[in-house]
Amino acid sequence: MMNIYAENLSKYFGRVAALADVSFNIDAKRVVIIGQNGSGKSTLLSILYGLLHPSKGVLKINGYEPYRMREKAAREMTIAFERPRFDVNVRVRDVYKIVRENGDGDCIELFWERIGVKNFAETFLPDLSSGQKQLVQLMQAICRDSRIKVLDEPFSHLDVKNVELIGEYILERDLEVVLTTHLPEEAEWIGDYFVMLREGKLVWQGRVEDIGGEDIYEVYLRYRVPSSLSVYSKLGYVAIVRSSYEELLELLNENRIRGFKKLGVRRYFSD
Amino acid sequence: MKGLFIPKLLIPLFLLMLFIELSLYYFVLGVPVNERMNMLIMLILLITCFLNPVYMISGMAHVVRSWDMTVFEISMFGGWLNIAIAKLVSIIIYMIPYTVFQSVIVYLFSSTTSLNHLIIAYLVLSIYLYTGLAILLSLVKSRIATLLTSAVALFIAPLSISIIISNYIMFNTRLDPALSAISYIFNPMLTYWYDIAYPGFVQLNHFDGILIDIITMLCFYILFMLLFRRSEMKV
Helix, strand or coil: CCEEEEEEEEEEEECCCEEEEEEEEEEEEEEEEEEEECCCHHHHHHHHCCCCCEEEEEEECEEEEECCCCHHHHHEEEEEEECCCCCCCEEEHHHHHHHCCEEEHHHHHHHHHCCCCCHHHCEHHHHHHHHHHHHHHHHHHHHCCCCCCECCCCCCCCCHHHHHHHHHHHHHHCCCCEEECHHHHHHHHCCEEEEEEEEEEEEEEEHHHHCCCCCCEEEECCCCCCCCCEEEEEECEEEEEEHHHHHHHHHHHCCCEEEECCCCCCHHCCC | HHHHHHHHHHHHHHHHHHHHHHHHHHEEEECCCCHHHHHHHHHHHHHHHHHHHHHHHHHHCCCCCCCCHHHHHHHHHHCHHHHHHHHHHHHCCCCCCCCHHHHHHHHHHHHHHCCCHHHHHHHHHHHHHHHHHHHHHHCCCCHHHHHHHHHHHHHHHHHHHHHHHHHHHHHHCEECCHHHHHHHCCHHHHHHHHHCCCCEEEEHHHHHHHHHHHHHHHHHHHHHHHHHHHHHHCC
8 A cells, every 4th residue: 555645736837837736645556647638647647756846845655755765766666658759779679678687577478478569579669659669668667576656648559458458467466556547437447546637736536436426427428418318517428417227227228328337537527 | 778889870980080080190101200290180180179079979879868768767777876877888888989999090190209198098088078078968958959069069169179279379378277277178189289299388287187187077977977866857
C-alpha cells in the first residue's frame, strides 16, 4: 500500500496554471488520475516521479518529496509516458537486455513472447510505430524492479488484446501503480482510488463505491437517447440518465440501447 | 551506444581531415626549417577553430536528447547520476579516436620544428575542455538552441582568442595574467604556441596554463553533473 500526499500543490508554466491548489491524502494500491485532455494529469505524474518541482505546495510519496530526493524516486519508481519521442538509435533488443538484467522474468516473458515485442527486436526505437513504442515503454516501466509503476495513459495506442494482457498482469500481481487515463471504464477496471482533475483543479477523489446516485445509470447509446429517459448529461456515446433497472433492461432487449451500468466516475467528466 | 558511432559520417570525416592535414604537412616539409614554426600556427588554427568544433558537434548526439528519451533512460537505469555519468563517458569515448588522430598529426608537425611535444597535452586539453563546454550547453532545453549555441561557442571562442592575441602582438603589448588565463582556457594550443614563439608575451607559465585548463575542464564536467541532476523535464 502506498501513500500519496499533496497539499496545495500548484504548478505554473508561465502564467498558465497546470495544477492549482490540489490537495489529497491517499492510501491505496492502484491510484488512477482521471481527467480530460489538458486537465493536469501528466503534470501531476511528472511531479510525482520527481521530474518537475511544484511552483507551490508539497507532494510526498511514502513520506518523501520525490523532486527533492530524485535518486531515491528513480530507484523506487519507473515511469512510462504517452507518445514518447525517442531520438537515439538504440535497438529494442538492447532495451530488452537491460530490463532483463534487473527485471521480473515472468513480466519480461509476457512482453517478449506473448505480447510479441521480440517481433520487432532489431528495430531502432525512433523507427517504431506508436503502439510498439508504448509496448517497449511499458515493458521497461512494468518489468524493471521498482516498487511503484507510474504510467501515463498506458493503454493508449494498444489493441484490446494487449490491453487485456497487461491490465490482467497488473491486477494479478497486485502491482502498486499510479496511472492516468481519460477513459472511465479503463479507470474503473484497474483503479481502487481515483483522483479527478479538471483544468488543473481537483474535482473529486474517492472510490467507485463512494459514488452515490440511486437509479442513475450510464447508458451506451444506439443512435439517439430513447425519449422515455430523463438525461442528466451526455458524453459522446454514453448518456447519464435517471431510470430503473427494469426499464433499461427492456430498452436493451428492444435493441434501443447497447448496454447500461451503474453510475461511475464518468459523472465527474460532465460539468 | 553502437548506434551513435555512425560509420557513414565518421569515415568521410576522418578521410577529409587526413587529406587536409597531410597536404599541409608535406607543404611544411618544403619550407625552410626556421620558417616552419610560423607554419605550425596554420595547423593550430585549423584544428582549434574548425576541426574540433565540427567533430564535437557530430558527437553532440551522445548527449543532446529529447526529454522523453532522457526520462526513459532514467527510468530504465533507475538513477539520474548513472545517466549523467553515462553521457559523459559516452562523449569522452567518442572523442578518443579523434584525439589520437590529431595527436599523431600534431606530433608529426612538431617534430619538424623546435616546438616541445608538450603541445600534444594542450591539444588533448583543448579537445576535452571544449567537450565539457559542449555537454554543459546540451542542458539548454531546446535541441535546436543547443546546437546553435554550441556551434557559436565552439567556433567563435577559439577564433576570438586568436584575433585578440594577434592584436596584442601587433601593438606590442603583453597578455596580462588574467587574459593569459582566459586565453589558455579558450585556446590552449594557440596560447602555448605564442608562449614559445614570443617568450614573455604570455604572463603565465605554460605549466600554470595546463593547471588552469585541467581545473576548468573538471569544473565543466562537475557542473554538468550537478545541473543535469537538477534539471526539470516535462513529459
